[in-house]
Amino acid sequence: MPPDTAPLLQATGIDAGYGTMQVLWGVDLDVRAGETVLLLGANGAGKTTFLKSLVGLIEARQGSIRLGGEDVTRLRSSDRMRRGMTYMSELAVFPDLSIEENIRIGAQALGHAHAGARADELYGLFPVLREKRKNPASSLSGGQRKMLGIAKALSAEPKLLVMDEPSAGLSPLFVKEVIRILADLRGRGLALLIAEQNIGFLEVATRVFVLEGGRIRFSGTVAEMSGNQALHRAYFGLK
Numbered sequence: 604m605p606p607d608t609a610p611l612l613q614a615t616g617i618d619a620g621y622g623t624m625q626v627l628w629g630v631d632l633d634v635r636a637g638e639t640v641l642l643l644g645a646n647g648a649g650k651t652t653f654l655k656s657l658v659g660l661i662e663a664r665q666g667s668i669r670l671g672g673e674d675v676t677r678l679r680s681s682d683r684m685r686r687g688m689t690y691m692s693e694l695a696v697f698p699d700l701s702i703e704e705n706i707r708i709g710a711q712a713l714g715h716a717h718a719g720a721r722a723d724e725l726y727g728l729f730p731v732l733r734e735k736r737k738n739p740a741s742s743l744s745g746g747q748r749k750m751l752g753i754a755k756a757l758s759a760e761p762k763l764l765v766m767d768e769p770s771a772g773l774s775p776l777f778v779k780e781v782i783r784i785l786a787d788l789r790g791r792g793l794a795l796l797i798a799e800q801n802i803g804f805l806e807v808a809t810r811v812f813v814l815e816g817g818r819i820r821f822s823g824t825v826a827e828m829s830g831n832q833a834l835h836r837a838y839f840g841l842k
């Protein structure tokens with residue numbers, strides 16, 4: 604494969620679990636630079652477990668993870684972040700910290716000297732956060748909190764943003780707003796890996812992986828997925 608088409612992220616044969624329980628079985632997934640990949644799966648399919656193994660919050664028992672061509676399988680989470688992969692969990696923010704503190708924390712963790720300038724850029728993307736920047740994150744609405752979560756993750760200037768269920772806890776209106784924001788970020792060249800149950804996110808995706816019982820059941824383009832009758836029935840609820 605020529606270097607310019609090598610994946611930004613390549614996970615191969617990932618096994619992971621908790622204690623004696625194995626959750627993931629040989630999971631393969633890749634994300635190319637600037638691409639938006641959706642990891643679809645029901646509750647308990649293993650999406651969070653997989654994302655955590657990618658970013659180094661739990662150990663991959665088998666398999667390898669390459670980021671920008673480098674093997675990061677045994678690197679600490681913070682070192683993977685330094686190399687351009689940032690994780691946004693479902694909770695996403697520190698509720699007791701101010702909005703400003705949340706936004707600066709990602710950049711500060713990396714020792715970036717220009718954390719202030721980066722925060723200004725992010726307030727440009729999310730003006731409502733600038734207005735409220737001295738308030739605690741807990742004072743924000745669910746949708747605004749999710750925006751703050753995205754801003755906090757972006758403050759580390761990732762090449763790849765790994766997101767766990769950005770729709771969690773949001774009303775359909777805010778889900779649409781999050782999808783709009785993600786489409787905007789994609790337009791700016793950021794690569795996104797989004798774990799979701801909400802098929803609304805297919806709108807922003809270039810490729811889809813479907814996880815079932817800890818195994819990849821399908822991978823392909825959005826068009827290929829809608830052409831697959833069994834998946835179509837399972838995920839679009841159509842006959």
Ligand code: ATP
Nearest residue numbers: 621624626644645646647648649650651652653768
């Ligand atoms: P959800 O949408 O509910 O978060 P998911 O696809 O992200 O689902 P995981 O959270 O990865 O799924 O969970 C996969 C399996 O691992 C489930 O059976 C879950 O109960 C189990 N599990 C998750 N976290 C732990 C943990 N810390 N200790 C033990 N088992 C866990």
